[in-house]
């Protein structure tokens with residue numbers, strides 16, 4: 001009897017291994033690996049089910065963190081403020097226009113992202129506070145690290161349209177219209193993208209060196 005149970009466990013273990021595959025990606029520009037790029041994969045066989053999930057974009061030391069987020073339509077995001085001053089979160093992006101005026105702590109109501117597209121966050125008080133969100137029609141996405149590498153885990157085997165996105169990349173619509181077709185199977189698949197970035201000022205702001213001193217009042221500076 002026990003050998004049957006064991007055989008059953010082994011079989012289910014193997015079945016699980018075959019069900020979840022991995023897609024590894026690397027994004028480079030002329031200078032090397034690109035951080036904060038999103039690699040995302042859409043199954044060619046049809047739209048995947050999107051379970052409602054929750055995410056957090058924090059405000060710490062007068063910066064949004066993470067700088068880039070990617071998640072599926074239907075995701076609800078909390079925007080806690082962990083600074084001891086007020087922030088004034090807003091977006092004027094087409095995919096999600098909203099505002100959470102001057103608040104501290106956990107007081108801001110969560111935001112439901114119900115439409116695919118790009119969203120840029122700003123703060124009305126601190127001009128350098130910027131963050132980018134890519135809202136997707138797929139749950140399969142990952143963000144590159146400092147070496148330009150990302151791993152999308154838990155993919156059902158099959159054929160995917162794989163795309164790259166970065167808040168500052170040139171030729172976004174061309175990249176959207178020309179996905180890479182990748183077959184994902186038990187053996188890890190790899191995909192490599194080469195992109196070109198626009199000047200940093202178009203998608204990033206330096207935090208002023210005096211920011212922590214000058215803005216450290218309840219009034220928000």
Ligand SMILES: [Cu+2]
Nearest residue numbers: 087123125126
């Ligand atoms: Cu702020």
